Amino acid sequence: MDIASSQHDVASALAGVRVRIEQAAREAGRDPADVTLVAVSKFHPQSAVEAALQAGQRVFGENRVQEAAAKFPALRKAWPDLKLHLIGGLQTNKAREAVRIADMIESLDRPSLSDALAKAADQEGRLPDLLIEVNTGDEPQKFGVPREEAEAFIRANRTRFGDRLRGLMCIPPAGQDPVPHFQFLRQLADEHGLAVRSMGMSADFPQAIAQGATLVRVGTAIFGGRPAGLAAN
Structure with missing residues (x-):
């Protein structure tokens, strides 16, 4: 596939996702402008991100700090309004680089990471916006703070990070109805006065809306499938 075809495919897919977001929002009685699309570009080349940028997309999600660091600094020079969200599980030894390059970190999920991010923010003189990832299915193989620990963890991080803690994120269990998980996250966010709710991926973002x-993380529906053996958003 040549570059022009690739750009056309990304632009066309992106337009289709935007239409579906607008439809889902209007059906829910919501303003589509209140829903931000995070285009999940993990495992896809910089050229695919450029195609999305040229089609007007500005908010992107990456799982791995090292991959984001390789792709996005050069892209910011051409598109300074680009926003980068880190959405994957974050190791504490990657906290400083994450703080340096991200506009939002969506995967705060344990006290040791809170400590690492606070230290990194002091070192870098900046702190990205933060979301707490809640493991709404209490799945042992997944990142995210367990449901029963979420309340205390939210309170502790509101005290520590103030308004930089913007909201919550979740990834419902595969094969389950995601709606109860979305409802739980929304209720938890509402109880703590947190405005941002990052939930919904390619297969279920209309239900999340x-x-x-307020954020939907869509990868496959925009960029196509992942390499074999890698999970898709």
Whole structure:
């Protein structure tokens, strides 16, 4: 596939996702402008991100700090309004680089990471916006703070990071109805006065929007499938 075809495919897919976001928001009685699309570009080349940028997309999500660091600094020079979200599980030894390059970190999920991010913010003189990832299915193989620990963890990080703690994120269990998980996250966010709810991926973002998502993380529906053996958003 040549570059022009690739750009056309990304632009066309992106337009289709935007239409579906608008439809889902209007069906839920919401303003589509209240839902931000995070285009998940993990595992896809810089050229795919450029195609999305040229089609007007500005908010992107990456799982791995090292991959984001390789792709995005050069892109920011051409598109300074680009926003980078780190959405994957974050190791504490990557906290400083994450703080340096990200506009939002969506995967705060344990006290040791809170400590590492606070230290990194002091070192770098900046702190990205933060979301707490909640493991709404209490799945042992997944990142995210367990449901029963979420309340205390939110309170502790509101005290520590103030308004930089913007909201919550979740990834419902595969094969389950995601709606109860979206409802739980929205209720938890509402109880703590947190405005941002990052929930919904390619397979279920319309349902997430109906339940109050303000960020939807869509990868496959925009960029196509992942390499074999890698999970898709």
